[in-house]
Amino acid sequence: MKTGLQCAHWIRRGASRRAIWALAILALAAASLAMRRTRHGSQYWASVYARRRYFNPVDLKLSPHGRRLYVACEGRNEVLAIDTRTRSVIAAIPVGRHPKALALSADGRKLYAANSWSQTVSEIDTRKLQVTRTLPAGWGPEGMAIDAAGRFLYVANALGNDISILRLSSGREISRLSSGHFPEFAARIQGRPWIAIANLLAQPGPADQSPVDQLTLINTATRQVARRILIPDAIQMRHIAQASPRHGGELLIPYLQPHNLVPLITLRHDWYAGNGLAIVQLKGGRPRVREVLLDNLDRAYANGFGAAVALHTPWALITASGADRVSILNLDKLNHFLNTAPVELTRRLDAARHFIVRRLPTGHDPTAVVAGDHFAYIANRADDTITIVDLDRLVIAGTIALGGRQPLTAKRRGQQLFFSAGHSNYGELACATCHPDEGFEDGLVWSFEVPHLGQDIVENKTLLAIRGTSPFKWNGLNPNLATQDGPRTAMYIFRSQGFSPRQVQDLVTYINARRLPPNPYLEPGGRLTAEQARGRELFFRTNTNTGAFIPVKDRCYTCHAPLTHYTSRVLMNVGTATAEDNVQAFKVPSLEGIYMRPPYLHNGEAKTLEEIWTKFNPHDQHGITSDMNKEQLNELIDFLKTL
């Protein structure tokens, strides 16, 4: 039995990869044969390959004189260079996998692209428009900033929860600092020797407390963390913009105010979540955080994402990825409002009218925004366009189409639905609100109306790699994704019409295509370290340390079956139900990508994998683990993190 299951694991980890390699080689051979038959075969196949993929622009940088716009296209693994005068693409520069962020040197000669799935940074010569170097980074590099002297590049590693400091002259990483949870965005602060890092998720904390996000400030002189500014009631901090000194030089960061502990019985008045703007005032010795909502009384502007300040104007631009809008703020009015409004302004839904002067339509899923002297540019991820905003007249001045496959595929249509809040009442939430970064999870527990109001609070689950892991939800009541995304979502979450049957199919196609990023805990080639291998032995063990036989039902692999994504897909009682739960058994979760999604257990009580067994398995109901010593438990966890 044991050997068979280990074989199964071996097949998943080894043989399947070999089979894939063999198939890939065969496919390449066939492709090369086909290429020989055409005069320009390689270009042809490259163009065929490219046409099949969407650009998915996610970050922008504008050259110092504003003549060139650089676009990170994570869908095509390219950086595009656009001539802003002709509004046309002049070059497509291949970089690593899933480029998520760009950083531009002060003189505009070097451009850096963070390749989030390659663990690298591509250095691009902007005159030759070619990659000149590939620099190492940590796991999931997604945000970057260069210090004022142009000597060091600070890279926020989202999966590693840390920040790499790269010396640009040598191209080597000289230091790595701990950040908050899932650092994704970085910016250099003008007038201070600081790099600011915005963390997407809150630090795992008590499940019944409101989340607290963190803005990490790094001193570029000492290259140490200078401050960790806590933002209460906040998650999903995104791009960081800085106002000009004339407007106080404060930092503007769009974020989400989740109301996850309030039972979700309506969406009116931001009952579910508010879309806010954190304003970090840097005057004086101690940074001060003010928060305002960007929503209206009857309309939410879901999923704030990009932020930019037009330096010679009073305008700041904040994109709302779920609302397909960009909000234009008057910084003079914002400062006046902050100085004169009563204390409790954090949750005021009538605040935005005091400082938002315009809401302009964009393309689908607007993400990054950059502002020049007269124009601002917005990357629309889900329709491969760049929206141009005329900053003098505050109107849409045009759109640059990047191309992309036509007609839209089901997956692409599903992507557009996934990021759009238009199907929810008051436009308050999209799928991406709770599942940011294309299907990840927000690390929170949520209180739903059903099955019991205010009870059975459950942890959000990832949508990455969930194909074949049905049924869904912790209570296993949703037999498939179509049920989950169809009427039940419409009735109990969106509180609106929801998706049509075709739209549900598109959405399911998109969600089923979500994949986990490369696992940082796995050696190249899928090899396990000695500790991980010992952990695997523990995972498949049939006897305790004392030699006692472990019943089949109490073995790890029984419920977390390797051949079915490490889940038996049934409900199990592992003794984790609490007084707030009305049921005792919960669906066995998949263990794939488990390292990247704390907190754990159905109610998010375990902040780490260790706590699952050290705190919440007192009676060995969640596997026989009480006989394990600390080293063994660590080895087991080391192995689990490779899944």
Next chain:
Amino acid sequence: MWRLKFSFVIAAVFSLANLGFLAAGSQRSIKCALPGFVFVEAPQATLNSAVWRFPHGSRLMRMPAGGGQPVMLTPDFYAAADPRISYSGKKLLFAGKQRRGGRWQIWQMTAAGGGQRQLTHGAADCLAPAWLPGGHILYSCSGGSIGPLGAQIYVARSDGSQAHPITFGPGNFRVEAVLHNGRILVSATAPLARAADSQRRALYTMRPDGSELRLLRWRYPRATNAGQARELADGTILFIARQPGTATGALAWYRPQSPQAALLPPSGAQFGSARLLDGAKWLLSGALAAHAMSKTAPGCGIYVYNAAARAIVAQLYQTSAASCSQATPLEPRLMPLRYFSILHPLPSGRVICLNAYRSMMAPNGRWPRARLARVRVQALRNGRAATLGSAPIEPDGSFYLRLPADLPLRFELLDARGAIVEAQRSWIWVRPGEDAGCQSCHGNPALAPANRWPLALKRRQAPITFGMPGVAPVKKIVRSR
């Protein structure tokens, strides 16, 4: 500010021009490239406590696209009013009374006036119909068999069958519009408000199943009644702000970002209704001169209003012999989102209040914890208020109650001695199986909720149940065919 002044000047110029038309006297029409529209022509409009009525002789008129002479669509009716075009632009709902002394009923016909069909047959006056997505209609009913609570709103299938009420409190509810997000906009009075305000009509939203009744805004133009409301594409609510005792009033709107209503120019004009032509133009009915449409109207017109310029830009129709109102374009409209009801066939609903301490009536917006001890619930039965019971307020200000469904209810916050600290001024209800939530009793409605697990829920207690025995089931008051 100068823009506003400028628009007032422009509006005044147009007003003078239009007064010139009026002075010319008899009926005349103006050709233009606009869609056809239907409107109500009546000798006068009067008011009762619920809605404004049209007496004998009110009739639906159809103005062809491009102008010309209007055609009467309801020659066989004693009175007709409240036209509402379907989303396809092909059918019309309207309220009609066939004979003197009869009841107003809901009728349907084609946009050209053919195929008239009666949809309701009840012993009450049914008015103000509207279309719902999903093959349903809704309308207001009052008088007759409706009972002492005043006008209520009913939902029925589009053929008039399966009619059932969705409002259950005093307030003389009237259907205003179906919003793009699937909610319905209604107007109602607050009978427990201070005497001066007790008959003031305010705007509310609710789901089409009658759940989640909420005040749309809380700052109103002083002493005005809101009615004839419509939603613009950006969520703005356009309405007529009437002074008490008049059937017409000023044009006003609630912008999505603002809690406060704003009056629109031209000042001094008295409009009966405003309807949307497209995003930038509206169709107004009324009189430009002050007092022109009060009681005995010397005349009125139908105008095109440019929203950007905030001025009347064209006059489509003018008559000196009768009042005219409710001009409705005969063209397709965007269908609102359909709302899926999640009510259950239960005799009760639940109410969760997150924090009763927060109140705009308290000093600094918050009652001291020691000030509030319990919440008392009253119900209105047979025209009398009766106490259902009281429940303790949790230390975090939350309370969680199960209450009989479809019964007028109101809450009172009590101190430890049982004295009333704060009382709800209007009656609300819960629908069967509804989970109704409120942040506080008189808290600032512009505040989003605090992210806190309410103690009343966290303690895993069942909701405190009031008044369940002896609750009579709600009867369907309107007979369906």
